Amino acid sequence: MKENKFISIYEQLVDKIKRGDWRPNTKLPSENELVEQYQTSRETIRKALNLLSQNGHIQKMKGKGSFVLDVSRFDFPVSGLVSFKEVAEKLGHTSTTIVKEFELVKADQDLCTQLGATKKDLIWKVVRAREIDGEKIILDKDFFHKKYVPHLTKDICKGSIYEYLEKDLGLKISFAKKEISVDELTDEDKCYLDLKDYEHIVVVRNYVYLEDASLFQYTESRHRLDKFRFVDFARRGI
Amino acid sequence: MKENKFISIYEQLVDKIKRGDWRPNTKLPSENELVEQYQTSRETIRKALNLLSQNGHIQKMKGKGSFVLDVSRFDFPVSGLVSFKEVAEKLGHTSTTIVKEFELVKADQDLCTQLGATKKDLIWKVVRAREIDGEKIILDKDFFHKKYVPHLTKDICKGSIYEYLEKDLGLKISFAKKEISVDELTDEDKCYLDLKDYEHIVVVRNYVYLEDASLFQYTESRHRLDKFRFVDFARRGI
DNA sequence: AAGTGGTCTAGACCACGGG
DNA sequence: CCGTGGTCTAGACCACTTC
Numbered sequence A, B: 001m002k003e004n005k006f007i008s009i010y011e012q013l014v015d016k017i018k019r020g021d022w023r024p025n026t027k028l029p030s031e032n033e034l035v036e037q038y039q040t041s042r043e044t045i046r047k048a049l050n051l052l053s054q055n056g057h058i059q060k061m062k063g064k065g066s067f068v069l070d071v072s073r074f075d076f077p078v079s080g081l082v083s084f085k086e087v088a089e090k091l092g093h094t095s096t097t098i099v100k101e102f103e104l105v106k107a108d109q110d111l112c113t114q115l116g117a118t119k120k121d122l123i124w125k126v127v128r129a130r131e132i133d134g135e136k137i138i139l140d141k142d143f144f145h146k147k148y149v150p151h152l153t154k155d156i157c158k159g160s161i162y163e164y165l166e167k168d169l170g171l172k173i174s175f176a177k178k179e180i181s182v183d184e185l186t187d188e189d190k191c192y193l194d195l196k197d198y199e200h201i202v203v204v205r206n207y208v209y210l211e212d213a214s215l216f217q218y219t220e221s222r223h224r225l226d227k228f229r230f231v232d233f234a235r236r237g238i
Numbered sequence C: 001a002a003g004t005g006g007t008c009t010a011g012a013c014c015a016c017g018g019g
Numbered sequence D: 001c002c003g004t005g006g007t008c009t010a011g012a013c014c015a016c017t018t019c
Helices: A004-019 A033-040 A043-054 A082-089 A109-117 A153-156 A160-166 A187-191 B006-020 B031-038 B043-056 B084-090 B110-117 B154-158 B163-168 B186-192
Strands: A058-061 A067-068 A095-107 A121-132 A135-145 A173-184 A202-208 A217-222 A232-235 B060-061 B065-068 B095-106 B122-132 B134-146 B173-184 B202-210 B215-224 B228-237
Touching: A004 A043, A033 A043, A043 A058, A082 A173, A109 A135, A135 A187, A135 B065, A153 A160, A160 B134, A173 B173, A202 B202, A217 B122, B006 B043, B006 B065, B043 B060, B095 B154, B110 B134, B110 B215, B134 B186, B202 B228
Parallel strands: none
Antiparallel strands: A058 A067, A095 A121, A121 A135, A135 A217, A173 A202, A173 B228, A202 A217, A232 B173, B060 B065, B095 B122, B122 B134, B134 B215, B173 B202, B202 B215
């Protein structure tokens, strides 16, 4: 497995931090020292350090040095989002997926706007309920362009569609837009989920784009109010 | 105003895209051509292009080139979050801020954990209701360490505390952690907001860190369910 | 003055895409 | 094959912090 040098160095540095070789709030070796240690150029070291910084592991300070951040304060994975399902699985709760709908449909008006499709396009529609500790609390509705995903089975949907797309089909996701809002319940929600007597539901709409900037997937993830949690870690950019 | 070369080039390129000199889905000049045009080195051009990519303006494809993305599909500012207040103001709705509480308090147990403070620390507590089109729909609770913000007035709180901290005090924010969840109403919510008959409220908790990685601000932004909206745009990283 | 990270340069080689 | 973006190098100068 060939890997870029700066990524390899980045991973080695993350390891050192995680193992505690470098404690929080202490200073890392200077860039020039790291150049010596890893027998590479300064720009390569800097790429690795920038990765560490972007991912919340260190804080760089001009004139002073790079310092290890106390990640224990960021109680969960320092970047991206954490869905309740992921948290539940990390904490060892049982989690099952029930495929409620699985079919190939023609794009209707709504889907056309969401997916940027035309009326003749064929779209995979997958509706799955997520049950955690015996309660069905998340409803995931996925829509894919068939032209990007020619083959799909119910069995794949029981597992991780995401893994199938990335690992088996080799589709490369380049960016995604997320929208979070709170909507009123639909009949579908009431039918497929255990909702207690809540009248609203948290909706996460996800628009996923491929490397060539084409929109290929629209996902709607509907979470019961009390079980919703979203974490976001952001560094300041320009 | 002295500026880095790669940032200056980045801004010129953004301008060209926004003005339509380069249309969506067309190819940008190659990196080597840009090196010629801007009389600089390739690494500098690459830094500028990476900024464009991170901010969702272009898509780089190995072996092919850099392509202008159709940002009109990302209906709102392509990065970061968009609160209802910001959207409302963009659309020209009236928006006022009412300072409900403004005081210097000793950190209680709850604040100690949220702000990483000790019991002796003095903390600014500011509670503000946001009224949009005549309805009070957002309650912002802000807490700052006094040691970072020695002086604060009610007048500042009526405007933008954020601007005061960054522009006037020169505090440099380096990163922030956000947590979104849905909570039950508190008496405070009921007292300060126009809540119709909703029983829940969307809570955005914001932990803000300075350049030296010290936690200096904790903000709780409480949004009426029907007026909450959060947008997030993310590129894939390592 | 010495050490730190931030920027910039000029040049090299690579992997990928398309003719 | 050539042009593309991705990585890597060695060296330079700057701005900032600390002594």
